Amino acid sequence: MIVDTMTHAEVYAELAKEREAITTWWRHQLESERRRAIKCKKFPLEIFRDYTSTRKNRYMFYSRVFDKRMRYILTGVCVIRLAPEGLTAYTTWLGDQRLIRPMVLTPHMLRRYAERAKVQKTGSELMKHYFTHNPHGADSHNNRVVGRSVRWNGEEHQSCCVEEGILLGQVVGDIYIVRTFITYDMCTGHQQQEFEAKRKEILSGRDMYNKIIGFYL
Secondary structure, eight states, X not given: OOOTTOOHHHHHHHHHTTHHHHHHHHHHHXXXXXXXXXXXXXXXXXXXXXXXXXXXXXXXXXXXXXXXXXXXXXXXXXXEEEETTEEEEEEOBSSOXXXXXXXXXXXXXXXHHHHHTTOOOXXXXXXXXXXXXXXXXXXXXXXXXXXXXXXXXXXXXXXEEOSSOEEEEEEETTEEEEEEEEXXXXXXXXXXXXXXXXXXXXXXXXXXXXXXXXXXX
């Protein structure tokens, strides 16, 4: 079970113990949605599930299904930890680990996201909103984790562009720790041009990126 005193590395070690079990559980959930996909007239079809594991860890699953035969599915999963400092979300992939870094969305980042994206939600509802609007934040296959190094408020950060804005943080070991979130219109000078170009690339290539088969936790 995840507890407040764990480091980020210890949390991921705990989650690794459940990887096989939660993957099997989610595949059963997707199978139960097959009839819904066949009857669906507008894609992507979005599926959310909350799940508490036998080890008492709280998961949130989110899938985008892109065709009636369910050949193309992008599934996101995060583990939520509620601590005195606020909500923390831990993400990683159940797919190709060579491409994807585990990513931690810190309490400060989530507060800034809600404030700057004008999302009046908290807790799991905030996480559902985030992944609905920014489903590719952990996808280094299309060069968005972890991007170029930038300075923000006097500190050096590594950037990750998503549809609604830019994640800024540091890579510690193999983990990308997201410290804050800024919108594209908060950028200035050459950064504004560079990040706007990346945003257009994300939006124009969204359908192609959506058709990546795999899971991210």
